[in-house]
Amino acid sequence: MSTEPIEALEAVPLITEDPDPVVAVHVESRSTASKVFARLRLLSAPAVVFAGFMGIWYLLSWRYLPTVLGRASPPEFLRSIILPYPHDVVNVAFLDATNLGDLLSGLWLDTRLSTFGLGISITIGLITAIAMSQARWIERSFYPYAVFLQTVPILALVPLIGLFLGFGFSARLIVVVIISLFPIITNTLFGLKSADQGLHDLFTLHTKSRWVRLRKLQLPNSMPAMFTGFQISAGLSVIGAIVGDFFFGRGEKGLGNLIDLYANRLRPEELWAAVFFSTALGLTVFMMFGWLRTRLTAHWHESGEPGS
Amino acid sequence: MSEANGTALDFDRVGMTYPDGTESLHVISFGLDTGEFVTVVGPSGCGKSTLLRLASGLLKETAGAVRVDRDRLGYVFQDATLLPWRTVQKNVELLAELHGQDRDARRRTAEEAIELVGLTGFERHHPKRLSGGMRMRVSLARSLTLDPSVFLFDEPFGALDEITRNRLNDEVLSLFATRGFAGLFITHNIFEAIYMSTRVLVMSARPGRIIADFDIPFGYPRADDLRFQPEFAQIGARVSEALRQAYE
Ligand SMILES: Nc1ncnc2c1ncn2[C@@H]1O[C@H](COP(=O)(O)OP(=O)(O)O)[C@@H](O)[C@H]1O
Ligand SMILES: [Mg+2]
Numbered sequence: 348m349s350t351e352p353i354e355a356l357e358a359v360p361l362i363t364e365d366p367d368p369v370v371a372v373h374v375e376s377r378s379t380a381s382k383v384f385a386r387l388r389l390l391s392a393p394a395v396v397f398a399g400f401m402g403i404w405y406l407l408s409w410r411y412l413p414t415v416l417g418r419a420s421p422p423e424f425l426r427s428i429i430l431p432y433p434h435d436v437v438n439v440a441f442l443d444a445t446n447l448g449d450l451l452s453g454l455w456l457d458t459r460l461s462t463f464g465l466g467i468s469i470t471i472g473l474i475t476a477i478a479m480s481q482a483r484w485i486e487r488s489f490y491p492y493a494v495f496l497q498t499v500p501i502l503a504l505v506p507l508i509g510l511f512l513g514f515g516f517s518a519r520l521i522v523v524v525i526i527s528l529f530p531i532i533t534n535t536l537f538g539l540k541s542a543d544q545g546l547h548d549l550f551t552l553h554t555k556s557r558w559v560r561l562r563k564l565q566l567p568n569s570m571p572a573m574f575t576g577f578q579i580s581a582g583l584s585v586i587g588a589i590v591g592d593f594f595f596g597r598g599e600k601g602l603g604n605l606i607d608l609y610a611n612r613l614r615p616e617e618l619w620a621a622v623f624f625s626t627a628l629g630l631t632v633f634m635m636f637g638w639l640r641t642r643l644t645a646h647w648h649e650s651g652e653p654g655s
Numbered sequence: 656m657s658e659a660n661g662t663a664l665d666f667d668r669v670g671m672t673y674p675d676g677t678e679s680l681h682v683i684s685f686g687l688d689t690g691e692f693v694t695v696v697g698p699s700g701c702g703k704s705t706l707l708r709l710a711s712g713l714l715k716e717t718a719g720a721v722r723v724d725r726d727r728l729g730y731v732f733q734d735a736t737l738l739p740w741r742t743v744q745k746n747v748e749l750l751a752e753l754h755g756q757d758r759d760a761r762r763r764t765a766e767e768a769i770e771l772v773g774l775t776g777f778e779r780h781h782p783k784r785l786s787g788g789m790r791m792r793v794s795l796a797r798s799l800t801l802d803p804s805v806f807l808f809d810e811p812f813g814a815l816d817e818i819t820r821n822r823l824n825d826e827v828l829s830l831f832a833t834r835g836f837a838g839l840f841i842t843h844n845i846f847e848a849i850y851m852s853t854r855v856l857v858m859s860a861r862p863g864r865i866i867a868d869f870d871i872p873f874g875y876p877r878a879d880d881l882r883f884q885p886e887f888a889q890i891g892a893r894v895s896e897a898l899r900q901a902y903e
Contacts, residue, residue, distance in 0.1 A: 543734075543736065545732050545734050545736035546736050546738065548713055548732070548736075549732075549736055549749075550753070551713060552711060552712070552713065552728065552730060553750050553753040553754065554753045559753065563738075563749075563752075563753075564738070567738070567740045568740075570740070644740075646781060646783075647739045647740045647741075647781045647782070647783055648739065648740075648783075649739070649783065
């Protein structure tokens with residue numbers, strides 16, 4: 348029997364590169380058009396939801412709120428307190444230079460807090476997870492404390508943190524780290540430990556170095572899980588920053604401080620804007636890490652292609 | 656039953672009992688020379704993989720002695736065991752890389768091996784986009800880069816369809832002809848065993864012992880129509896009979 352290559356047999360259904368050039372033109376133009384459609388359809392669903400959400404907001408704020416709360420109270424006043432019109436939020440909070448300035452500098456502070464905090468968490472988290480993956484006893488000794496960090500109510504630590512670090516930036520930073528550290532440790536550790544046994548055997552046969560095994564097998568293997576951890580922690584780091592603002596209000600004002608302030612002074616438009624900004628910050632970092640994970644692992648990881 | 660002292664690989668009254676008390680192998684003796692291709696068939700769970708893990712040094716025997724020249728050891732597992740984040744090229748380079756070969760040398764060896772298994776043109780693909788047969792070829796190419804003197808195969812093509820398996824069998828045989836290693840092959844397919852080998856060993860159910868030993872008289876190169884020769888069928892019948900006893 349001849350050993351002529353059977354790639355053609357195997358490759359055709361699998362390999363989509365280098366198709367017949369004549370056909371390729373059609374395929375190419377059709378797929379560009381259908382890609383645009385797919386993109387539009389992808390965007391249209393959330394857009395419809397957004398429009399619906401806005402509609403309900405206007406409806407509530409215009410029609411029902413005054414009725415529900417009773418005709419007796421002046422509807423205009425109540426509406427503005429509880430559920431201002433979206434356009435009022437835009438006018439008061441985004442188009443007024445002073446208010447916008449406050450909000451943006453709050454946003455900037457929390458951006459820095461969550462970025463630094465997340466950076467520290469990633470550093471500590473990776474080192475801890477790698478150490479734990481190298482020896483059972485390290486994992487057994489340190490894991491309970493990681494769980495402790497995860498479960499201790501941050502409120503219970505506030506006096507202690509204040510005592511040691513004061514009530515400024517570094518205290519808030521600690522809050523961010525405490526809140527965002529755990530998912531990085533657990534996800535990375537899971538990734539490091541979940542490499543296929545056959546691959547471990549292969550490395551056992553051909554190298555004695557644990558460092559080589561870590562670098563060429565375990566670390567790359569942990570990437571998808573690691574980035575899932577980063578992504579979860581990125582969202583948590585923003586929550587940590589806002590919570591930190593609440594407890595440690597000395598110095599610069601973050602979005603958390605502004606939320607507190609606006610709530611106390613009955614300034615609902617600004618309050619809604621502050622909520623909007625903090626959510627936007629959380630979403631941005633969350634999506635950034637999701638994008639990064641897809642970029643780095645989708646071309647090889649089974650769990651998927653971008654967008655699927 | 657022969658007790659040949661193989662120069663490439665020698666099992667001398669080898670026994671293997673796992674730490675949990677499972678006796679997997681019971682007094683196994685056989686030898687293997689360069690230029691020999693020995694295939695082991697047996698019921699599943701009889702200790703075939705254990706045999707190869709002992710030969711490779713991944714496991715240490717609990718009785719007797721295993722002597723193998725492990726300087727250039729090829730070992731193809733049941734799964735392709737590729738690093739999914741590496742391209743075909745980088746996967747094939749892995750072993751040379753672990754053995755400290757420099758970049759240019761290992762790139763050249765890898766390219767040669769890729770060509771030998773017929774994967775030229777797929778160097779930059781990731782395993783995710785390859786079929787099962789192509790992944791096994793990458794795995795084969797990866798072992799070839801070390802130019803093995805002893806080559807272990809653990810049911811490497813068991814998961815593939817018959818046509819792909821037959822083709823890969825031919826490729827392994829042509830490598831065997833050109834490279835001249837000592838081959839130790841595991842399968843549960845009698846006809847694959849006879850087609851590939853100079854010798855077929857039949858193992859009993861656990862704890863595994865060698866209960867039959869057949870010399871296969873056909874020369875190399877072998878071609879597909881060998882499978883339809885009366886002599887081939889006769890040996891097939893005898894191996895099949897021995898294997899049936901193995902289950903009892
Ligand atoms: N690590 C282990 N610990 C205990 N028993 C094992 C272990 N590995 C394999 N076995 C047992 O040893 C026997 C032989 O296993 P194996 O060599 O994988 O069989 P085969 O490859 O012939 O199917 C099986 O019964 C299996 O359950
Ligand atoms: Mg097996």
